[in-house]
Amino acid sequence: MNKIKLAVALSAASLLAACGSDSDDKNNGVDTPTTYEFLSKVTEGESSVVFTGQAARQLLISELKKYSGSDEFQALTNKQTALDNLNTIYAKGVDSDEVNSLIDFNLYDGTGATSVPVSVEAPLTLEQTDYSDVFSVSGAKNLQGKLAGCDNDLSMSEFIGWEIAQGDIQDCGQDDVAVEDENDKPHTLLQTWFDELATLATDGNANTTIVNDQGHDLQQLIQKFLFGAVTYSQAARDYLKADKGLLKQNSEGDKAGAKDYTALEHQWDEGFGYFGASLDYLNKTDAEIKASAESDVDGNESIDLLRGEYNYGLSVYSAKVDTYSDADDLNLSADAMEAFLEGRQIIQDNFGTDPVEGEGYHVQLVETSERALAAMEKTIAGAAIHYINSTIDDVTNYDGSDIASLAKHWSELKGFALSLQFSPVAIISEADLKEVHEKIGTTPKASASAANAEQFIADLEAARTILVEAYGFDAAVAATW
Template identity: 35%
Template structure:
């Protein structure tokens, strides 16, 4: 009985599998059923945390729930991310910052082999990394036997940042009203300019007035408090400090980008002195009771703006940031300076080696606070965020701001501004700072060994950190030039008909001065795409000829003329913008919208 039932069951199974009819008499067969592809129904990621302050960090592997187990491709809608070998990661040029955002939602789409898709919003958390010396803070303890304490030192660079800011502040006071109300005389202004530029002894005990009237919240209140030794600006501008320079800046024709130096030498410092001459001439006119007007007869209320539209405050400061800070930082300290000794105490008494000090001085000219990565871009740029991080932060909680370590200076501030204003994400702040820290860590970890003695792999890694830090610094400058090109183009709409106000003319002059002044910077770095130097990988694609072309398109003053002349100039500015965007691989969206 049991055997019969098994046999009957087997026959039934066979009948069904062969497609037999219920009457059992037909051998006809049905067409085989083709499986229908089903769209994926879910996406999983193996990890969902983004480690902050890490360029190009990998996040997690992506998988899909689907009727097929292979043949899936993934895409991501957010341009800050990419997918490499099935893994979601941040693009190599970007890092996330916990202080900027604690989480991010990103749409990921999976497509199966049959072309069917499924999209899911994945929420990623940004992990907060505690401030740690040598990891995300630019601070290193000495590795020298018999010494203790920090091995980081660059007070001279901070002193020059402060002098440059003081010079800008002083010149910026000189409105016509201020000169007349306070009986300011041109000879006194000339003396003060010369003191701030080239006579440190004359200003060393002066209060750092650009910080405000109340200096109680600052550790350093005078220039002497920053540095006791002679830190005059004139001593370090390109050409005056010829050591380690890739060009002889005093040789006629080597300094490019400006043609009219008046009675001054055609050198980087000669241009500063020419700007001073123009400034004094304006003040002399005010002293003589002469009204200041531009070429169209519109009143000029600020004596630092010439009738031709040169904003001398901006031109002096931006040129100094390049011909001194950027030149010294990249061409000197991050150039030949890296051949310095890394085995013994510098001068026999310092807590650092000569190499450590050279690298620190290069970093000092970038101007970042030691805990720069702990700031959001908004905080660096002083445009929002925590109140105690607005361009400065008391890291050691001693109640005062140390200008050498807890204050954001110069181009490091502009880097954040451009990151904030990017249409397509950039991260000049993280690129520069992470490479500065990583490069300095390699030096610290190898005290007792010079760079020339590094292994081939370590030397290549170290060189890359140096190059990437310098390039990110320069990209921030270049993006700022693009930003001001766009401002000048916008300003033209306000003044091209000849009917404009004194304030509109001042804006035009200011933006043009910032554009031109910053653009002069590029020539001072051997790493620059505009440099004819072996350290520039784009030497044969961009090079010095393109730098000259950019400045030919800019000219030596803003255009003031007919509608046709303005139209021609606007086209020239856009052409210069395209050259810069190509040199630094800026996207079209950023170039047009910064």
């Protein structure tokens, strides 16, 4: 549903003038602000909110999608060059110690830094126009170093949803130990998709630029998979994890007192950065978020892509899922943002006291983090259901002549479904997720043929039922998303 969050925010905002930085709008007894802005308890007058590195990685995910579909990529004639360029985004990112990272190598014309994959309409301008600007704020950042399995162990007992033979596994260097195992499979899958993209771009066939002969839209698979394997995984397994990120110190500036935030504040902010919302996200309607990613929070007509004036990734899809139907059954965008605001306020209210596992405010913080993660996971599941429905429509009307729409929607479904495996506190069970992937299958092309279409539609409906029951969605409503 296109819900109006603004009314709630304005009601709370009317109290701000009377009570300073906090509202009297209670969230489990916590006075929370309506925007993600928190003054430092370490350094008077400074902000304690920083998630520039996470925003930089959000940009890199967007860059992979933009570049893989660009005329410049499709015009390449050398496969290795094409593959190297994709890995420049993924493995090098922005890094002054890497030769030809995006800060000094332009993927599109070879001169200067690569421009960011974002544009805004006048009078708005961008504070970061290329990746040298990004690097100057975020420092060295890439995607590979934060990929599930490369940076942390997988959350389920095995990699689910895509068969990868042991002999095909490529080591991604987890803990600098060259042991090829399940943890290397997400990286291997991305390298497989990169290789296929590079082949398609340089094979001289202009009709198959991003869709392979199996009906895999590689551009969509990569983007949706990275939403899970980087952004959701990092939030769930690291920054908002009960026995990891949520046990950092909360008594002094991080980095031996050098920072304006505590280590615990920063962990929470980094988790928020992987959700991808603007600072004023709660004050916007879902329709507004869906229609426009930028948000000029400070009103200076300049969008800061690294400091909370742009909506990325899952934050946009939370709003999209909310708008899939008119039924008043979901408000995932507000659920997520309210939890992030509440948790951050809990941390600030307890400055000077370090968290103790299972005691005091750590208990409340863990509960709040799991609400935020649940909203992110339900967003992924809701998007998967939406693309199940789109795929069913495509199969129903498929005549075998043009696979582009079917490939796109199935690949978005598959990418989101793959993403559901990357949380240690996942709502869906491993057994249910395996069954979902069995029903979705590994390719839409053969399944959509006239002989198999009826069974494929039945399988997709069965996958939808599993997701609906796992996440407590209304079955009749979800069938319309």
